[in-house]
Amino acid sequence: MPELPEVQILVDQLTSGLMGARITAVEVRDAKIKLRRDIVGRRVEQIWRRGKNLIFDLSGGLHLLAHLRMTGWFELKEPKRYRAAIRTGNGAIYFEDARRFGVMDVLASSQLHAFLAALGPEPLSKEGPNLSRVVKTTRPIKVALLDQRLIAGIGNIYASESLWWARVNPRRRANRLRVVELKALRAGIVKSLRKAIDYGPRIFNVQHFAVYDRGGKPCLRCRTPIRRIVQAQRSTFYCPRCQR
DNA sequence: AACGTACCCTGCCGGC
DNA sequence: TGCCGGCAGGGTACGT
Numbered sequence: 097m098p099e100l101p102e103v104q105i106l107v108d109q110l111t112s113g114l115m116g117a118r119i120t121a122v123e124v125r126d127a128k129i130k131l132r133r134d135i136v137g138r139r140v141e142q143i144w145r146r147g148k149n150l151i152f153d154l155s156g157g158l159h160l161l162a163h164l165r166m167t168g169w170f171e172l173k174e175p176k177r178y179r180a181a182i183r184t185g186n187g188a189i190y191f192e193d194a195r196r197f198g199v200m201d202v203l204a205s206s207q208l209h210a211f212l213a214a215l216g217p218e219p220l221s222k223e224g225p226n227l228s229r230v231v232k233t234t235r236p237i238k239v240a241l242l243d244q245r246l247i248a249g250i251g252n253i254y255a256s257e258s259l260w261w262a263r264v265n266p267r268r269r270a271n272r273l274r275v276v277e278l279k280a281l282r283a284g285i286v287k288s289l290r291k292a293i294d295y296g297p298r299i300f301n302v303q304h305f306a307v308y309d310r311g312g313k314p315c316l317r318c319r320t321p322i323r324r325i326v327q328a329q330r331s332t333f334y335c336p337r338c339q340r
Numbered sequence: 341a342a343c344g345t346a347c348c349c350t351g352c353c354g355g356c
Numbered sequence: 357t358g359c360c361g362g363c364a365g366g367g368t369a370c371g372t
Binding site for chain 2: 128166193194195197233234235239328329
């Protein structure tokens with residue numbers, strides 16, 4: 097599930113339960129997970145995210161980097177099944193991940209920064225979404241928004257959502273967007289991401305998408321049926337009337 | 341550079 | 357009720 101908003105919500109949840117905790121043990125239940133044991137004994141100093149990556153800063157200059165991919169999540173209470181657990185003085189976090197695509201790694205600071213440097217800008221930075229890399233490609237704007245090197249944190253859901261808010265057609269070539277459209281897109285990205293984050297943990301109990309997974313249903317602005325197309329082998333949803 | 345395909349896995353859903 | 361194909365919000369590797 098997790099794109100930028102879901103990862104941010106998870107960061108907020110984990111921060112309240114884990115900040116300052118000392119890691120006392122590591123349990124790996126899935127051999128696909130390779131987790132260095134030398135994180136044991138270290139303290140969790142900060143939890144944050146970059147794009148869709150979740151980062152635990154540990155004492156002594158190590159970082160636990162996790163990418164949840166399709167189905168990964170961290171739970172504070174023990175789920176039926178989990179791939180790994182990190183135990184602390186007053187509890188544990190469990191890495192749950194049905195499809196087992198998620199990855200975790202322990203990195204030194206220099207390695208972490210090298211990895212993160214390859215990602216595009218943060219859409220929710222103070223300056224707002226920087227589309228300077230996005231507009232250099234001839235690919236359709238929807239496809240460009242999914243490229244984490246061009247802008248970080250937007251996935252298949254929020255790419256469609258952002259374009260709907262911006263009233264931009266997902267098939268438009270990224271490098272052909274006009275200044276007004278880019279301005280609308282920057283606002284649309286912020287709108288869709290912030291709106292999602294504002295739900296907090298309730299996000300999983302509400303259907304809050306404007307277009308995603310609403311093929312055939314009426315557009316919330318003009319009642320025109322939402323259209324589903326496939327771009328780069330993935331579903332795109334948009335309103336053919338609002339998004340010319 | 342862009343596009344298509346295959347792959348990594350499992351769970352769920354609709355159709356029969 | 358049970359089976360089965362198709363599909364899924366992520367990303368990488370490869371060939372054209």
